[in-house]
Structure formats: structure tokens, C-alpha cells
Amino acid sequence: MxxxxxxxxxxxxxxxxxxxxxxxxxxxxxxxxxxxxxxxxxxxxxxxxxxxxxxSIPGLLLSQVWFPARGGFGMFSFIIGTVLSTLLAVILAAPPAILSAIYLHEYASKKIMTAGRTLIDLLAGIPSVVFGLWGIITVVPLVRNHIAPAFGINTTGYCLLSCGLVLSIMIVPVIMLMVIEVLDGIPNELRESSLALGATRWQTVKHVVMRMAYPGILSAVALGISRAIGETMAVLMVAGNVPAVPSSVFEPVYPLPALIANNYGEMLSIPLYDSALMFSALVLLAMVLVFNIGLHIFKKTARYGGQTS
Amino acid sequence: MPHVKVNKFNLYFGNDHILKDIDVSIPDKQITVIIGPSGCGKTTLLKSFNRLIDLQDNVKTDGRILIDGEDVFSRNADLCSIRKKMGLLLQKPYPLPMSIYDNVAYGPRIHGLKKGGDLDGLVEHYLKEASLWDEVKGRLHAPAGNLSLGQQQRLCLARGLAVEPEIILADEPTSALDPLSTARIEKTFIKLKKSYTIIAVTHILRQAKRIADYVIFMYYGRVIEHGPASKVLENPEKDVTKEYVNGVIS
Missing domain, CATH: 1.20.5 (Single alpha-helices involved in coiled-coils or other helix-helix interfaces)
Known part of the structure; x- marks a missing residue:
């Protein structure tokens, strides 16, 4: 033409x-x-x-005093709230997510694998407000009426533990889907090679598959963490939202995203208030970025010996 | 009695009848080459010997494959010990994601040999058997992925030998290699047949002529003809075999 x-x-x-x-x-x-x-x-x-x-930035980051009407904009308890709820969520979610992904991919028949994958896809697509509601009607009462009493503790149920539980359920499908992708990427011939030597499934998974999948599984967990750090709606609904550093998992927390979502657009007549909310958004963004950059550097410097080229 | 005996063996993937009434004995301590056009079931037959075919979905079989008189498809067959009897070489080398040393030591380790002096000796011994020792002795702890493809394939051979198999299964083991590396593998095979029964699948006729003692010709899931290499390759009985050997069909 x-x-x-x-x-x-x-x-x-x-x-x-x-x-x-x-x-x-x-x-x-x-x-x-x-x-x-x-x-x-x-x-x-x-x-x-x-x-x-x-x-001053250190003053804002390290102070626990959140009293906007009197000019107290300490972010520390919010940052701790975010870190703890994310950490708890990952600790609860990563092991079962990784193990069930390995089961589906390495052990289950194709039929179960397909069914499982469809189910996880659905789970991953549930809007977070639905998870939040589900948290309020099931997780919060569960924590209030059963888990906390087992430790002899009184709580409203709106606490760090509920927050971590709801978040963990939300990120399980995220981690699982990515681990399955990673396992998909490992050539079948490697498994065959190991099995052909008389290795059991478990030996093959442990020595060959996991070794190949390790960097990818790390990324999967990181993706789960990124998702959990920024999750707002579900967290806001079950965390309790009290700006204080919790002394146990049964006390309320107030993660950064919940702070922003709860307050932006209100009480903006207070001097510096909207600026402080902007700052908390900046802190949240910085946390995610620093985490991701750190992971990237870690993966680059860590050596995974003997990978097939 | 031969190590490997296939007895009226049929294999289906779902409703597809892949292997049809295979009935053949494979002579000990010789190189048996399975030839035939692609899709004729060569690899499927090979992977039935050590039941790697189980990794496929919906596999059904009848008939028997006897290794040392034991039916590998019987319900109480011990897969690990069956597979341990057979070293496997694939079309492309797949070194395990670890060092050269650990690749060879992998088999002995999973079968319960502890770390120590005799493991070093084993690794050296099998790397020599696979004609790789001289090229890697100075860098045993380097990642196996750093080796050239030809070296990787010999490493895979050493890795397979290290579990002390009686049989070596090879699925077009040189199809990813250059002519020089191919020649090395073929020479190694000829050296190894003193102690091992070797079963190789190939679609390269010239390779079959170079290394085969015994030839099995397969076509559309059936064994059409089998016998000593000189007879099947030079003087085949069946017309299809003739056409294949003369390059009329491929």
C-alpha cells in the first residue's frame, strides 16, 4: 500500500x-x-x-499522638496497625495457600485441578466490601464469642485478629493463583527426570519443584502482601479503628487505608488535617514501594544454584 | 530370560487406542532401537516401561510389561523400585536445579546413601562412566545449568547410572545436540552396553544403523517388525518397513 x-x-x-x-x-x-x-x-x-x-517527618512517623483538633498528627499507631494486620494476614494465608497450590498442581488429577482453579478465580473476584460484610457477620462474632473467650479475654471482636483473618482469606486466592502459575512454568521433564530416578512425589516436590519455584513463590507472597497492605474496605469494617498500638491480637487497630477512607472529606476545617491525610497516603505508598524494591533487590542478589538455562 | 518383555500390551488415552497388541522381548546387554514415524507410539512405549506414562491423564492399559519377571502395571507394583531399575534420557537434557555433583548424588541420596567419602567416589565413577569426568572434575560444585547441552545430556546419563539401573531408556537422546555431542553419546552407549540393556527411541535412521543391535519398527501403534539390526534395517520382511527404511515414508 x-x-x-x-x-x-x-x-x-x-x-x-x-x-x-x-x-x-x-x-x-x-x-x-x-x-x-x-x-x-x-x-x-x-x-x-x-x-x-x-x-517534621520523624516527628509525624514516630509520634503516637493522634489528636487532630489540637494539632497532634502522629502516625505511628496507624503504621503499626497496617504492618501488624498485613503480617498477621500473610502468616495465616501463605502456608495454606502455598500448600494447597502445590497439592492442586502436583498431586491432584486434572479434573480437581480445573475445578479448584475455577473456584479460586471466583474467590479472587469477590469485591472486598463483601469480604468486609462477611467479616462482620461471621469472623467478628467468632472471635468475640469463641476464640477470645478460649484465652479468657473480653473483646468486641473488632480487632487485629479479625482484621488479619479477613485479609488472609482475601489474599489466599491471590497467592494460590500465582503459585500455580509458577508451578505451571516448571518443565514437566524435570519432574519426570526426578521420578525416573525412583524419587517419590514428595522428594520430587521438595528437591526439584520447590527449588525451581522458590523465587516465584516469594513473588506470590509479596503480591499477597502488597494486596493486604493497601486493602481498605474490608479492613475498615472489622479492624475496630482505634488509633493506638495494640498490645494483643484482640485489641483494635487502625490501618492507614482505613484512616484515609474514614476521614477524607470530613472535618477538613481543622488546620493541617487534609494535609496529614495526604501524608498518610504518602506513607502507605512509600511502604508498598520500599517493600517491592527491597524484594526485587533481594531476589537479584540471592542465588538459585544450577537453574536450567 | 530377558529383562524386558512386553506381553500383548495395549494402551489407551481415554478412547484413543495408542499402543496395539505390543508383543516383543528386548535382548539383554544390547542396544535396542525403536524406530518409526513420529506419532507411532515409540515414546509412549518407552515411558510405559518405567510408568512415567502415569503422569498423563486417563491412561488405561491391558496386557503386561515384565521387567525381571515383574509386571510393572500390576496393582501392587512398587513404582519407585521399578523406576530405579531404569535410567532415563529425555529429548533435551534437564539437569536438576542444583550443582553437577548434586545431580549425580541425587539418586544415591534419595535412596538412602549418606553424605561422605563413598559418595564422592560414586560421583566420580559415574561421571567417568558417562564420559564427562575430565570436563567437569575441576568444577563439580558449579550449577549444572552452566554446562553445554551435550555435557548436560551426559550429566543426565551419569545421574541415571548413579541409581545402578539395569536398563537405560533413551527418548531421542541426541535430538537437541550437535553432531559432535551426538557422537559422544553414541560412543558412550556402545561402551555402556557391556553392562546395561539400552533401549533408545530415535527417528534418525542413520543413528539406528550406527548403534543398534536390535531394531523394533513401529507404525501406527503396532510393532510391525523386530529383529537383529542387520536384518530389519538391511533386509526387512514387511513392505511398510521397507518403505520406511528406504525413506519412502517418514
Missing amino acids: PLPSFIPFKGLSAGKFKNISARTLFLIAALFINFILLSIIIWLTVKSAPVWVEK
């Missing part, structure tokens, strides 16, 4: 022109994503400037 003459690449054939324009388009798309991330960071930094200029 001849090129219309108004296109300023007269010397180029149509094929080359398409090639160049496709490349440019992809480049713009790639840059655009980075531009958005950058602009969010800049925008949050600028918008939160009033509060961190006046109170």
Missing part, C-alpha cells in the same frame, strides 16, 4: 513506518505508566508539605 504523501516519512516503506509508529506507541504507553506513578508521588508530597514542614 503506497503511503499518502502528507506523511512526512516519504523515504519509508509502509512496513517500516508501521514498525516505527508501533514502537513509538508502546514507548508512550510505557512512559505514561511511569508518569502516573511519579505524578502521584509528587502530588502527595506537595499536598502533604504543610504538615511535614511544620511537624
Whole structure:
């Protein structure tokens, strides 16, 4: 097809022109994503400037005093709330998620595998507000009436444990789906090679499959953590939302996302309040970024000996 | 009595009849080569010997495959010990994700040999058997993935030998290799047949001519003809075999 003459690449054939324009388009798309991330960071930094200029960043991060009406904007208990609920969720979710993914992929028949995968897909697609509601009607009473009394403790049920439980149920499918993807990527011939030597399934899984899958499983857990850190709706509904550092899992927490979602748009007549909320969003974003960059560096430096090229 | 004897063996994937009435004995301490066009069931037969075929879904079989007189498809067959009797080489080398040393030591370790001096000796012995020792003796603890493809394939051979099999199964073991590495593997096979029964699948006729003592020709899931290499390759009885050997069909 001849090129219309108004296109300023007269010397180029149509094929080359398409090639160049496709490349440019992809480049713009790639840059655009980075531009958005950058602009969010800049925008949050600028918008939160009033509060961190006046109170200093360490002062905000390390103070526990949250009393906006009197100018107390300490974020410490919110940061701890986020870290603890995420940690608890991952500790509860990762082992069963990884084990059941291995079961489905390495042991179960194709039929069960397909059924299981469909089920997890569905689970992964449930909106978080539904998880939150489910948390209120089942998890909170369970914690209040059964789990806490077993330890001789009185609680409303709106606490760190409920928050961790609901979050863990939410991230189990996320971790499972990714672990299954990772296991899919390991060539079957490696399993055959190990089995052919007389190894049992378990020996093959332990020495060959897990060794190959290790970096990928790490990424899967990381994805679960990223999901849990930023989860807002479900957390807000069951965490109790009291800005204090909890002394046990039966006490309420107030994770950062819940803080932002609960308060933004209200009480903005208080000086520096909206700036402080912007700052908390910046802290949340920084936590996720630092975590992901750290993981990336860890995976690059850790050596996985003898991988097939 | 031969190590490997196939007795009226049929195999189905779901409703597809893949292997039809296979009935053949494989002579001991020789190289038996299974030839035939792709899709004729060569690999399926090979993987039936050590029941790796179990990894496929919906496999049904009847008839028997006897290894040392024991039916591998019988209900109470011990898969691990059956598989331990057979080393396996695949089309492409798949070293395990560990060092050269650990690849060879993998089998002995899972079968209960403890770490120590005799393990070092074993590793050296089998790397020599697979004609790889001289190339890797200085870097035994390097990742196996660093080796060239040809070296990897010999490492896989050493790894298989280390569980002291009686039989070596090879599924087009040189199809990913260059001519030089191919020649190395073939030479190693010829050296090894003194102590092992070797069953190799290939679709390269010239390779069959170079290494085979005994040939099985398969076509559409059936064994059409089997016998000493000179007879099947030079002087086949059946027309299909003739056509295949002369390159009319492939």
C-alpha cells in the first residue's frame, strides 16, 4: 500500500513506518505508566508539605499522638496497625495457600485441578466490601464469642485478629493463583527426570519443584502482601479503628487505608488535617514501594544454584 | 530370560487406542532401537516401561510389561523400585536445579546413601562412566545449568547410572545436540552396553544403523517388525518397513 504523501516519512516503506509508529506507541504507553506513578508521588508530597514542614517527618512517623483538633498528627499507631494486620494476614494465608497450590498442581488429577482453579478465580473476584460484610457477620462474632473467650479475654471482636483473618482469606486466592502459575512454568521433564530416578512425589516436590519455584513463590507472597497492605474496605469494617498500638491480637487497630477512607472529606476545617491525610497516603505508598524494591533487590542478589538455562 | 518383555500390551488415552497388541522381548546387554514415524507410539512405549506414562491423564492399559519377571502395571507394583531399575534420557537434557555433583548424588541420596567419602567416589565413577569426568572434575560444585547441552545430556546419563539401573531408556537422546555431542553419546552407549540393556527411541535412521543391535519398527501403534539390526534395517520382511527404511515414508 503506497503511503499518502502528507506523511512526512516519504523515504519509508509502509512496513517500516508501521514498525516505527508501533514502537513509538508502546514507548508512550510505557512512559505514561511511569508518569502516573511519579505524578502521584509528587502530588502527595506537595499536598502533604504543610504538615511535614511544620511537624517534621520523624516527628509525624514516630509520634503516637493522634489528636487532630489540637494539632497532634502522629502516625505511628496507624503504621503499626497496617504492618501488624498485613503480617498477621500473610502468616495465616501463605502456608495454606502455598500448600494447597502445590497439592492442586502436583498431586491432584486434572479434573480437581480445573475445578479448584475455577473456584479460586471466583474467590479472587469477590469485591472486598463483601469480604468486609462477611467479616462482620461471621469472623467478628467468632472471635468475640469463641476464640477470645478460649484465652479468657473480653473483646468486641473488632480487632487485629479479625482484621488479619479477613485479609488472609482475601489474599489466599491471590497467592494460590500465582503459585500455580509458577508451578505451571516448571518443565514437566524435570519432574519426570526426578521420578525416573525412583524419587517419590514428595522428594520430587521438595528437591526439584520447590527449588525451581522458590523465587516465584516469594513473588506470590509479596503480591499477597502488597494486596493486604493497601486493602481498605474490608479492613475498615472489622479492624475496630482505634488509633493506638495494640498490645494483643484482640485489641483494635487502625490501618492507614482505613484512616484515609474514614476521614477524607470530613472535618477538613481543622488546620493541617487534609494535609496529614495526604501524608498518610504518602506513607502507605512509600511502604508498598520500599517493600517491592527491597524484594526485587533481594531476589537479584540471592542465588538459585544450577537453574536450567 | 530377558529383562524386558512386553506381553500383548495395549494402551489407551481415554478412547484413543495408542499402543496395539505390543508383543516383543528386548535382548539383554544390547542396544535396542525403536524406530518409526513420529506419532507411532515409540515414546509412549518407552515411558510405559518405567510408568512415567502415569503422569498423563486417563491412561488405561491391558496386557503386561515384565521387567525381571515383574509386571510393572500390576496393582501392587512398587513404582519407585521399578523406576530405579531404569535410567532415563529425555529429548533435551534437564539437569536438576542444583550443582553437577548434586545431580549425580541425587539418586544415591534419595535412596538412602549418606553424605561422605563413598559418595564422592560414586560421583566420580559415574561421571567417568558417562564420559564427562575430565570436563567437569575441576568444577563439580558449579550449577549444572552452566554446562553445554551435550555435557548436560551426559550429566543426565551419569545421574541415571548413579541409581545402578539395569536398563537405560533413551527418548531421542541426541535430538537437541550437535553432531559432535551426538557422537559422544553414541560412543558412550556402545561402551555402556557391556553392562546395561539400552533401549533408545530415535527417528534418525542413520543413528539406528550406527548403534543398534536390535531394531523394533513401529507404525501406527503396532510393532510391525523386530529383529537383529542387520536384518530389519538391511533386509526387512514387511513392505511398510521397507518403505520406511528406504525413506519412502517418514
